[in-house]
Amino acid sequence: MVVRSINTDGGISGVHVVAMPYPGQGHINPMMNLCKRLASFGDLLITFVVTEEWLSFILSSAGSATPPPNLRLRSLPNVTPSERARADDFPAFIEAVYTKMEEPFERLLDQLEPAVSAIVADSYLPWAVAVGNRRDIPVASLWPMAASVFSMLYNSDVVAEHHPFPIPISEVGEEYVDYIPGVPRIRLADLPTLFHSSTGVDRMRWFKESFKMVPKATWLLLNSCDELEASAVDAIRSLLPSGVHPIRPFTLPPSPSQGKAGFVASYRAEVDCSAWLDGHPPNSVLYVSLGSFMSVSAPQMVEIAFGLRASGSPFLWIVREQEWLAKEDFDGKGLVVSWCSQMKVLSHPSIGGFFSHCGWNSTTEGISAGVPFLAFPIAVDQTCNSKMIVEDWKIGLRVRGSNMDGSGDNELVGREKIAEIVKKVMDLNRKSSKEMRRRCKELGEALNRAGQRGGSSDASFNSFLNQVKAKGRAADLCLPV
Structure with missing residues (x-):
């Protein structure tokens, strides 16, 4: 196994969090943004784990950007097909993610110092929860999509009781459903496409494995907030024994002085427009x-x-x-x-x-x-x-x-x-366009306030952070939590 780092541990001791994203750009970047926020608290050490291929993408994209001293990168072997060919045989890619990454991840955990206090893993990596449970390490399951989509997929069996899969879009027309917890009345045709195609239904068996493990995690982190999806967040809280933390979408607006986007993952060269x-x-x-x-x-x-x-x-x-x-x-x-x-x-x-x-x-x-x-x-x-x-x-x-x-x-x-x-x-003069822009501005301001000090997601994030620190300190002292 190749183990690479872009910086030293910086002499940091204390709580050590290992982050394991699903190997896709739409999953890696939200996880990275979450880890950058965790790393802003200097008493945490964050180890961010990706495949060798993705490590090269991140290093290339980062350019001269430097991560915080307490955020380090480590890599696993390229046990999944290349990102550049992921779409060519997506079922094979998913199978590799679910079956080939667990063993090298465990080997890496054995090599890391200091001892791991907590794991943050993408919800689509169910084996990460199993690894944490075997090692008595608390795991936060990070759901990278909308909370409403989590409820739709988590409750797929409820949908199947009414409409066996795959659901033919051409036949359901304007038919609505209103029985999915936390999800406003929605057309069957607007459900995730996994419900509608035979290939999607086949892939859903993998996703069901993921959802079986979510309740066994210590925390569920939602990439959303009450300001966007209050009813879905409340429904998920009622469904799961895990601590559910909506921590706002993990997007960091660029600072005025920022040149490149900073630490992001992409295999395409960025153009400054x-x-x-x-x-x-x-x-x-x-x-x-x-x-x-x-x-x-x-x-x-x-x-x-x-x-x-x-x-x-x-x-x-x-x-x-x-x-x-x-x-x-x-x-x-x-x-x-x-x-x-x-x-x-x-x-x-x-x-x-x-x-x-x-x-x-x-x-x-x-x-x-x-x-x-x-x-x-x-x-x-x-x-x-x-x-x-x-x-x-x-x-x-x-x-x-x-x-x-x-x-x-x-x-x-x-x-x-x-x-x-x-x-x-x-058309900025059109009445409907003006009204749409007004609503979008208001929703954007509410979303941004949620992540600011004292906002709903800021409070949820701090609650999660304090729990991670408490579990880490208790583990160091061998105390019950």
Whole structure:
């Protein structure tokens, strides 16, 4: 096994927390942001564990950024397929995560000093809870998605009693369900796509293994807060014996002096778009990003491109592996790049809309920045997040999704519709756009207050932190807790 570190332990003693994220960008970055916050308390030592491949990505992305002295990186062998090929055979990737990472992780624990006080592991790594239980180490299970999605998946058997899987979207139409704890009335078509396809149902067996272990963890950390999902958070608290801590989305807004995004994980080189954005008026640019993993078809990319061109709005588009788009000048209106610091871009005053796949990280980042959405969900939890954006919070419009307009997952959304919705959101004089922006600003301010001193998530985080420290001190003294 290769064990690498980017810094020394800095002479720090006391509570030692080991963090183990699921090996995917949308999971690693929230875990890293949580660990940076934990590390801001100088009496904790944080060991952040990733595969060798992901360690190289992090080191490359960090550039000159330096982590806190009490945050160190360690690596496991590359026992999972490469991130660059993860989407090519996703079932094989999941199986490797669930079956091949536990043994090298345990070997690493044996090598670490000082002794491990607590483990924070992604909820999709059930074996991490088992390891902690065997070693009498308390484990915090970190749920990286929306609390509502946790309730939907945790209660999948309840849904199956009413609608056997897979649920055919073409047949359920406008049928709603209102029996999932903490989840407002929702269309069957808006449930995670795992419920709707035979491949998704097959993958759900792995996820059920994860949910079996969550109650055996000492804590459940929710990547959400009461301000966004109070009913779901309350329902989860009533379901689980674990200490449930909603600790706000783990997104750190960039500081004005920040160049790179800092310590993040990505295998694509970041492009600084600041100068281009500076040349546009406030709220005039549409930011377009469909995520770091899932993809849409080439014909759909063409429709999006022509729709953006026809809308007349300037746009910044993050595109992976579509070289022909990078050569287009879009009449001087568009900038196409491979990667950027998303939170930095969303926080720029020129950004007036977010054309998004509605992944949870992107959703909470857009809300935090107060930017309205054009919802284009692709898979997994994104349909649920899109529903919350459009129907519950009313801070965006659907571009695609849930057969609302007869368009299924395999049908194209045409350029005319895309251009029409872009115009509706980006027209600052339109009454509906003004109202959407007002609601988004208010929700963003509430979300940000939750993480500030005295806010609901700040209090929840401090409660968790104090419990971790107490268990760590008791273990050092061999006292019961």
